[in-house]
Amino acid sequence: MQDGRLNDSATIDLPALAVERVSHSYGQRQALGDVSFTVPQGSFTALLGPNGAGKSTLFSLITRLFNVRHGAIRILGYDLNADPGEALRRLGVVFQARTLDLDLSIAQNLTYHAALHGLPASAAKKRIGEILATSELSARLKEKARNLSGGQLRSIEIVRAFMHRPRLILLDEPTVGLDIRSRAAILSEVRRLVKEEGVSVLWATHLIDEIDDSDQVVVLHQGQVLAEGFVPEIVAREGAKSIGDAFTRLTGVRAGTTEPAELRA
Numbered sequence: 001m002q003d004g005r006l007n008d009s010a011t012i013d014l015p016a017l018a019v020e021r022v023s024h025s026y027g028q029r030q031a032l033g034d035v036s037f038t039v040p041q042g043s044f045t046a047l048l049g050p051n052g053a054g055k056s057t058l059f060s061l062i063t064r065l066f067n068v069r070h071g072a073i074r075i076l077g078y079d080l081n082a083d084p085g086e087a088l089r090r091l092g093v094v095f096q097a098r099t100l101d102l103d104l105s106i107a108q109n110l111t112y113h114a115a116l117h118g119l120p121a122s123a124a125k126k127r128i129g130e131i132l133a134t135s136e137l138s139a140r141l142k143e144k145a146r147n148l149s150g151g152q153l154r155s156i157e158i159v160r161a162f163m164h165r166p167r168l169i170l171l172d173e174p175t176v177g178l179d180i181r182s183r184a185a186i187l188s189e190v191r192r193l194v195k196e197e198g199v200s201v202l203w204a205t206h207l208i209d210e211i212d213d214s215d216q217v218v219v220l221h222q223g224q225v226l227a228e229g230f231v232p233e234i235v236a237r238e239g240a241k242s243i244g245d246a247f248t249r250l251t252g253v254r255a256g257t258t259e260p261a262e263l264r265a
Protein backbone atom coordinates (compact mmCIF):
# COMPACT_ATOMS: atom_id res chain seq x y z
CA MET A 1 0.00 0.00 0.00
CA GLN A 2 2.98 2.32 0.54
CA ASP A 3 3.12 3.02 -3.20
CA GLY A 4 -0.62 3.64 -3.48
CA ARG A 5 -1.50 0.26 -5.01
CA LEU A 6 -4.93 -1.02 -3.96
CA ASN A 7 -5.89 -4.65 -3.66
CA ASP A 8 -8.60 -4.67 -6.29
CA SER A 9 -8.58 -8.32 -7.33
CA ALA A 10 -12.30 -8.62 -6.56
CA THR A 11 -13.16 -5.89 -9.07
CA ILE A 12 -11.56 -7.54 -12.08
CA ASP A 13 -14.83 -8.08 -14.01
CA LEU A 14 -16.44 -4.74 -13.17
CA PRO A 15 -16.40 -1.64 -15.36
CA ALA A 16 -14.07 1.13 -14.19
CA LEU A 17 -17.05 3.47 -14.32
CA ALA A 18 -20.75 2.69 -14.51
CA VAL A 19 -23.19 5.57 -14.97
CA GLU A 20 -26.71 4.26 -14.47
CA ARG A 21 -29.81 6.29 -15.38
CA VAL A 22 -28.36 9.55 -14.11
CA SER A 23 -30.32 12.79 -14.47
CA HIS A 24 -29.39 16.27 -13.27
CA SER A 25 -31.16 19.63 -13.53
CA TYR A 26 -30.19 23.21 -12.73
CA GLY A 27 -33.56 24.58 -11.63
CA GLN A 28 -35.89 24.04 -14.60
CA ARG A 29 -33.03 23.29 -17.04
CA GLN A 30 -32.26 19.61 -17.45
CA ALA A 31 -28.53 19.11 -18.15
CA LEU A 32 -28.54 15.28 -18.09
CA GLY A 33 -31.55 13.08 -18.78
CA ASP A 34 -31.43 9.38 -17.90
CA VAL A 35 -27.77 8.97 -18.88
CA SER A 36 -26.28 5.46 -18.82
CA PHE A 37 -22.93 4.17 -20.10
CA THR A 38 -19.86 2.28 -18.91
CA VAL A 39 -16.11 2.77 -19.16
CA PRO A 40 -14.47 -0.68 -19.41
CA GLN A 41 -11.31 -1.32 -17.41
CA GLY A 42 -8.12 -0.46 -19.28
CA SER A 43 -9.94 1.54 -21.96
CA PHE A 44 -9.48 4.97 -23.43
CA THR A 45 -13.08 6.19 -23.64
CA ALA A 46 -13.87 9.49 -25.34
CA LEU A 47 -16.91 11.36 -24.06
CA LEU A 48 -17.72 13.23 -27.25
CA GLY A 49 -20.15 16.12 -27.10
CA PRO A 50 -20.50 19.69 -28.30
CA ASN A 51 -20.59 22.65 -25.91
CA GLY A 52 -23.48 22.35 -23.51
CA ALA A 53 -23.84 18.58 -24.00
CA GLY A 54 -23.53 17.97 -20.25
CA LYS A 55 -19.92 16.76 -20.00
CA SER A 56 -18.88 19.08 -17.16
CA THR A 57 -22.10 18.37 -15.27
CA LEU A 58 -21.38 14.66 -15.52
CA PHE A 59 -17.82 15.20 -14.25
CA SER A 60 -19.15 17.29 -11.34
CA LEU A 61 -21.35 14.34 -10.38
CA ILE A 62 -18.56 11.74 -10.72
CA THR A 63 -16.22 13.85 -8.55
CA ARG A 64 -19.03 14.49 -6.02
CA LEU A 65 -19.01 18.24 -6.50
CA PHE A 66 -22.74 17.66 -6.93
CA ASN A 67 -24.74 14.88 -5.28
CA VAL A 68 -26.14 12.13 -7.47
CA ARG A 69 -29.85 12.53 -6.80
CA HIS A 70 -31.27 10.53 -9.70
CA GLY A 71 -29.61 7.28 -10.76
CA ALA A 72 -26.31 5.81 -9.59
CA ILE A 73 -22.60 6.13 -10.36
CA ARG A 74 -20.14 3.36 -9.49
CA ILE A 75 -16.36 3.37 -9.72
CA LEU A 76 -14.99 -0.20 -9.83
CA GLY A 77 -18.30 -1.25 -8.29
CA TYR A 78 -18.16 1.26 -5.41
CA ASP A 79 -21.29 3.38 -5.34
CA LEU A 80 -20.49 7.09 -5.01
CA ASN A 81 -23.37 7.73 -2.62
CA ALA A 82 -23.05 4.58 -0.50
CA ASP A 83 -19.25 4.23 -0.45
CA PRO A 84 -17.74 7.58 -1.47
CA GLY A 85 -14.35 7.03 0.20
CA GLU A 86 -13.59 3.77 -1.63
CA ALA A 87 -14.96 5.15 -4.90
CA LEU A 88 -12.95 8.41 -4.81
CA ARG A 89 -9.69 6.67 -3.79
CA ARG A 90 -9.76 5.04 -7.19
CA LEU A 91 -10.33 8.27 -9.08
CA GLY A 92 -7.93 10.85 -10.57
CA VAL A 93 -9.12 14.08 -12.20
CA VAL A 94 -7.77 16.72 -14.55
CA PHE A 95 -10.20 19.64 -14.51
CA GLN A 96 -10.62 22.11 -17.35
CA ALA A 97 -9.30 25.02 -15.27
CA ARG A 98 -5.60 25.15 -14.33
CA THR A 99 -5.04 24.01 -10.76
CA LEU A 100 -1.26 23.91 -10.16
CA ASP A 101 0.26 26.30 -7.62
CA LEU A 102 2.50 28.44 -9.84
CA ASP A 103 4.71 29.55 -6.92
CA LEU A 104 5.64 25.99 -5.94
CA SER A 105 8.15 23.86 -7.79
CA ILE A 106 6.93 21.10 -10.10
CA ALA A 107 8.15 18.47 -7.60
CA GLN A 108 6.35 20.20 -4.71
CA ASN A 109 3.09 20.33 -6.65
CA LEU A 110 3.35 16.59 -7.27
CA THR A 111 4.54 15.46 -3.82
CA TYR A 112 1.95 17.55 -1.95
CA HIS A 113 -0.80 15.96 -3.99
CA ALA A 114 0.67 12.50 -3.38
CA ALA A 115 0.83 13.21 0.37
CA LEU A 116 -2.89 14.01 0.36
CA HIS A 117 -3.41 10.48 -0.92
CA GLY A 118 -1.15 8.98 1.78
CA LEU A 119 1.93 8.47 -0.40
CA PRO A 120 5.22 9.03 1.51
CA ALA A 121 7.74 11.45 -0.08
CA SER A 122 10.12 8.64 -1.10
CA ALA A 123 7.35 6.73 -2.89
CA ALA A 124 6.18 9.96 -4.54
CA LYS A 125 9.68 10.64 -5.82
CA LYS A 126 9.93 7.16 -7.29
CA ARG A 127 6.51 7.51 -8.88
CA ILE A 128 7.42 10.88 -10.49
CA GLY A 129 10.52 9.23 -11.94
CA GLU A 130 8.43 6.38 -13.37
CA ILE A 131 5.82 8.57 -15.03
CA LEU A 132 8.23 11.20 -16.34
CA ALA A 133 10.93 8.70 -17.35
CA THR A 134 10.98 9.72 -20.99
CA SER A 135 10.00 13.37 -20.55
CA GLU A 136 12.28 16.41 -20.72
CA LEU A 137 10.34 17.72 -17.71
CA SER A 138 12.10 15.21 -15.43
CA ALA A 139 15.14 17.53 -15.54
CA ARG A 140 13.09 20.56 -14.48
CA LEU A 141 11.42 19.27 -11.30
CA LYS A 142 12.99 21.94 -9.07
CA GLU A 143 11.78 24.83 -11.22
CA LYS A 144 8.70 26.83 -10.31
CA ALA A 145 5.58 25.76 -12.17
CA ARG A 146 5.31 29.39 -13.35
CA ASN A 147 8.20 28.78 -15.79
CA LEU A 148 6.31 26.14 -17.76
CA SER A 149 4.33 26.61 -20.97
CA GLY A 150 0.59 25.90 -21.08
CA GLY A 151 1.18 22.47 -22.57
CA GLN A 152 3.84 21.60 -19.98
CA LEU A 153 1.56 22.72 -17.12
CA ARG A 154 -1.14 20.44 -18.48
CA SER A 155 1.37 17.55 -18.66
CA ILE A 156 2.24 18.05 -15.00
CA GLU A 157 -1.44 18.12 -14.06
CA ILE A 158 -1.82 14.81 -15.84
CA VAL A 159 1.19 13.36 -14.01
CA ARG A 160 -0.37 14.58 -10.77
CA ALA A 161 -3.64 12.79 -11.56
CA PHE A 162 -1.68 9.53 -12.05
CA MET A 163 0.46 9.87 -8.88
CA HIS A 164 -1.71 7.83 -6.50
CA ARG A 165 -2.31 5.07 -9.07
CA PRO A 166 -6.03 5.66 -9.54
CA ARG A 167 -7.93 3.10 -11.59
CA LEU A 168 -10.05 5.68 -13.43
CA ILE A 169 -8.95 9.11 -14.63
CA LEU A 170 -11.31 11.83 -15.82
CA LEU A 171 -9.97 14.52 -18.12
CA ASP A 172 -12.29 17.42 -18.90
CA GLU A 173 -11.33 18.83 -22.33
CA PRO A 174 -7.65 18.75 -21.35
CA THR A 175 -6.32 20.16 -24.62
CA VAL A 176 -8.45 23.32 -24.72
CA GLY A 177 -6.30 26.36 -25.43
CA LEU A 178 -3.22 24.36 -26.46
CA ASP A 179 -1.49 24.45 -29.84
CA ILE A 180 -1.70 21.46 -32.16
CA ARG A 181 1.71 20.05 -31.17
CA SER A 182 1.00 20.22 -27.43
CA ARG A 183 -2.43 18.68 -27.99
CA ALA A 184 -0.95 15.72 -29.84
CA ALA A 185 1.80 15.30 -27.22
CA ILE A 186 -0.68 15.24 -24.34
CA LEU A 187 -2.97 12.81 -26.10
CA SER A 188 -0.16 10.38 -26.90
CA GLU A 189 1.21 10.64 -23.34
CA VAL A 190 -2.18 9.72 -21.87
CA ARG A 191 -2.59 6.87 -24.36
CA ARG A 192 0.87 5.57 -23.38
CA LEU A 193 -0.07 5.62 -19.68
CA VAL A 194 -3.37 3.82 -20.40
CA LYS A 195 -1.40 1.05 -22.14
CA GLU A 196 1.44 0.82 -19.63
CA GLU A 197 -0.55 1.14 -16.42
CA GLY A 198 -3.85 -0.50 -17.45
CA VAL A 199 -5.69 2.53 -16.10
CA SER A 200 -9.06 3.59 -17.57
CA VAL A 201 -9.53 7.07 -18.96
CA LEU A 202 -12.66 9.07 -19.65
CA TRP A 203 -11.56 11.91 -21.93
CA ALA A 204 -14.18 14.62 -22.53
CA THR A 205 -13.84 16.42 -25.84
CA HIS A 206 -15.76 18.17 -28.59
CA LEU A 207 -12.91 17.59 -31.07
CA ILE A 208 -13.43 14.66 -33.38
CA ASP A 209 -9.77 14.51 -34.40
CA GLU A 210 -8.81 13.48 -30.85
CA ILE A 211 -10.56 10.16 -31.36
CA ASP A 212 -8.70 7.08 -32.52
CA ASP A 213 -10.25 4.06 -34.25
CA SER A 214 -9.40 1.84 -31.27
CA ASP A 215 -11.23 4.06 -28.74
CA GLN A 216 -14.51 3.50 -27.00
CA VAL A 217 -16.79 6.48 -27.63
CA VAL A 218 -19.82 7.81 -25.79
CA VAL A 219 -21.68 10.45 -27.81
CA LEU A 220 -23.45 12.91 -25.49
CA HIS A 221 -25.74 15.58 -26.91
CA GLN A 222 -28.19 17.84 -25.07
CA GLY A 223 -27.89 15.68 -21.97
CA GLN A 224 -28.63 12.38 -23.73
CA VAL A 225 -26.37 9.47 -24.71
CA LEU A 226 -26.95 9.00 -28.45
CA ALA A 227 -24.36 6.26 -29.06
CA GLU A 228 -21.88 4.10 -27.16
CA GLY A 229 -19.30 1.62 -28.46
CA PHE A 230 -16.07 1.23 -30.37
CA VAL A 231 -15.54 3.61 -33.29
CA PRO A 232 -16.09 1.01 -36.08
CA GLU A 233 -19.33 -0.17 -34.38
CA ILE A 234 -20.77 3.35 -34.21
CA VAL A 235 -19.70 4.16 -37.77
CA ALA A 236 -21.30 0.93 -39.09
CA ARG A 237 -24.48 1.39 -37.06
CA GLU A 238 -25.00 4.88 -38.50
CA GLY A 239 -24.08 3.84 -42.05
CA ALA A 240 -21.47 6.61 -41.88
CA LYS A 241 -18.11 7.17 -43.59
CA SER A 242 -16.23 8.13 -40.43
CA ILE A 243 -16.79 8.85 -36.76
CA GLY A 244 -17.13 12.55 -37.68
CA ASP A 245 -19.86 11.70 -40.16
CA ALA A 246 -21.57 9.41 -37.60
CA PHE A 247 -21.43 12.23 -35.04
CA THR A 248 -23.12 14.63 -37.47
CA ARG A 249 -25.81 12.08 -38.34
CA LEU A 250 -26.50 11.50 -34.65
CA THR A 251 -26.45 15.10 -33.43
CA GLY A 252 -27.12 17.34 -36.44
CA VAL A 253 -23.95 19.17 -35.45
CA ARG A 254 -20.82 19.26 -37.58
CA ALA A 255 -17.97 17.36 -35.92
CA GLY A 256 -15.50 19.55 -34.07
CA THR A 257 -17.74 22.63 -34.24
CA THR A 258 -20.84 23.81 -32.44
CA GLU A 259 -22.56 25.03 -35.58
CA PRO A 260 -25.92 23.32 -36.28
CA ALA A 261 -25.89 21.37 -39.58
CA GLU A 262 -28.87 23.35 -40.92
CA LEU A 263 -26.84 26.57 -40.79
CA ARG A 264 -24.20 25.18 -43.10
CA ALA A 265 -24.10 26.47 -46.66
Ligand SMILES: Nc1ncnc2c1ncn2[C@@H]1O[C@H](COP(=O)(O)OP(=O)(O)OP(=O)(O)O)[C@@H](O)[C@H]1O
Nearest residue numbers: 026029030031049050051052053054055056057058
Ligand atom coordinates in the same frame (compact mmCIF):
# COMPACT_ATOMS: atom_id res chain seq x y z
N1 LIG B 1 -24.49 26.25 -12.94
C1 LIG B 1 -25.38 26.13 -13.93
N2 LIG B 1 -26.59 26.72 -13.85
C2 LIG B 1 -27.50 26.59 -14.85
N3 LIG B 1 -27.30 25.88 -15.97
C3 LIG B 1 -26.11 25.27 -16.11
C4 LIG B 1 -25.09 25.37 -15.11
N4 LIG B 1 -24.01 24.67 -15.53
C5 LIG B 1 -24.35 24.15 -16.74
N5 LIG B 1 -25.61 24.52 -17.07
C6 LIG B 1 -26.33 24.13 -18.30
O1 LIG B 1 -26.37 22.71 -18.36
C7 LIG B 1 -26.14 22.24 -19.69
C8 LIG B 1 -24.90 21.34 -19.72
O2 LIG B 1 -23.74 22.13 -19.44
P1 LIG B 1 -22.27 21.51 -19.23
O3 LIG B 1 -21.37 22.63 -18.79
O4 LIG B 1 -22.39 20.33 -18.36
O5 LIG B 1 -21.94 21.04 -20.71
P2 LIG B 1 -20.51 20.74 -21.36
O6 LIG B 1 -20.74 19.61 -22.30
O7 LIG B 1 -19.51 20.56 -20.31
O8 LIG B 1 -20.23 22.06 -22.17
P3 LIG B 1 -18.83 22.87 -22.28
O9 LIG B 1 -18.00 22.04 -23.19
O10 LIG B 1 -19.30 24.14 -22.92
O11 LIG B 1 -18.29 23.04 -20.91
C9 LIG B 1 -26.02 23.49 -20.56
O12 LIG B 1 -27.29 23.77 -21.09
C10 LIG B 1 -25.61 24.56 -19.58
O13 LIG B 1 -26.05 25.83 -20.00
